Amino acid sequence: MDRRVTPHSGRVALEALRGRVEAEAFVAGEAGAVAVPLVDLCASPGGARDRQVVLGEPLVVVERRGGHAFVQMGKDGYCGWLEAGAVGPALAATHWVAARGTHLYPEARVQAREMAALPFGARVVVLEEDGRWARVAGGFLPAMHLRRLGDWCDDPVAVAEGFLGVPYLWGGNSAAGIDCSGLVQAALLACGRDCPGDSDMQARMGAPVAAGDLRRGDLMFWKGHVAMVVDGARLIHANGHSMDVCHEGIEAAIARIAAQGGGPVTALRRV
Structure with missing residues (x-):
């Protein structure tokens, strides 16, 4: 099997692989989401980068070990290790960042000092929108940089x-x-x-x-x-x-x- 898309950490595997791989334990997995703007998805804990994943992307945690989590990403099935702090609870995202990048602000004011940079494709839950600003957990995003999930580009x-x-x-x-x-x-x-x-x-x-x-x-x-x-x-x-x-x-x-x-x-x- 291609290890990149096989939810098997080398020790623990998802229940769906029972009978197909050998593992010390099989688990149902824990639904979650990326909790930081951008993080490396690695071939081993703290090892070489395979890909990167962005805020709000859904995932399933297969195993947690030594400050890292082995996950399978929902968007493409890619598997690998993230820093444990980059994994958060499952997120019912409503919008995605459709601009090349955007910033999270502590208040709905252009002059406010930004708190974080969010990459293209990041997913967020919009709690309130006033036309120019969208309020999300922890701050505000420029509403013009967001699209609703399902409102996709066409080219x-x-x-x-x-x-x-x-x-x-x-x-x-x-x-x-x-x-x-x-x-x-x-x-x-x-x-x-x-x-x-x-x-x-x-x-x-x-x-x-x-x-x-x-x-x-x-x-x-x-x-x-x-x-x-x-x-x-x-x-x-x-x-x-x-x-x-x-x-x-x-x-x-x-x-x-x-x-x-x-x-x-x-x-x-x-x-």
């Missing part, structure tokens, strides 16, 4: 272009730093479409498409890399060459990646 490419210039970060999932699969996932989730977290998983989405029939929003894959088609000549991707999110000519990208040893395009998919 993944336009969402991805909102990240232009964001620095490349392996495993990153925010405007503080993002990688190729993180960009694609953010763009598709914002449009209400399911999307896994890594490019090899994303290469199994949708249906194959011919090179001569590429459309806006189609995905192009290389070994370990994914980009999104903007139009007949350009793509957008977070990449380790320019170290940011940028537009690049499709033919130029194909030639450059091949020349740098990244190989040919391995798949074209329409989602």
Whole structure:
């Protein structure tokens, strides 16, 4: 099984895996949510970052150990370890942050000193809204930066272009730093479409498409890399060459990646 999407910590597994894996204990799991703006989801407690998750995203806790929690994320099934303090109770979120980023303020006043930065995609419970400000637990957010859950965007490419210039970060999932699969996932989730977290998983989405029939929003894959088609000549991707999110000519990208040893395009998919 792929450990990235298998809710088995090495010691404890979810009950659904009984009979399929060996574990010291099987549990029903504890529903929760990410309780901090942004946190690394790691392959081991305090270990290497696999991905990042953001405030309000639902999860299931499989095991708690030594100041860390092994969880499975609700958005894509990805599993890994979070710092225990980053896990909070389940949240009946009402809205999501649809701006590239926003700030939490202690009062509904532009001049107030911000208390926290919330990333794109963060989920919150709006308690009250007056048109300009939305009151949430602990403070106020600019209402124009929020959308109701279910009020999705309609163009993944336009969402991805909102990240232009964001620095490349392996495993990153925010405007503080993002990688190729993180960009694609953010763009598709914002449009209400399911999307896994890594490019090899994303290469199994949708249906194959011919090179001569590429459309806006189609995905192009290389070994370990994914980009999104903007139009007949350009793509957008977070990449380790320019170290940011940028537009690049499709033919130029194909030639450059091949020349740098990244190989040919391995798949074209329409989602």
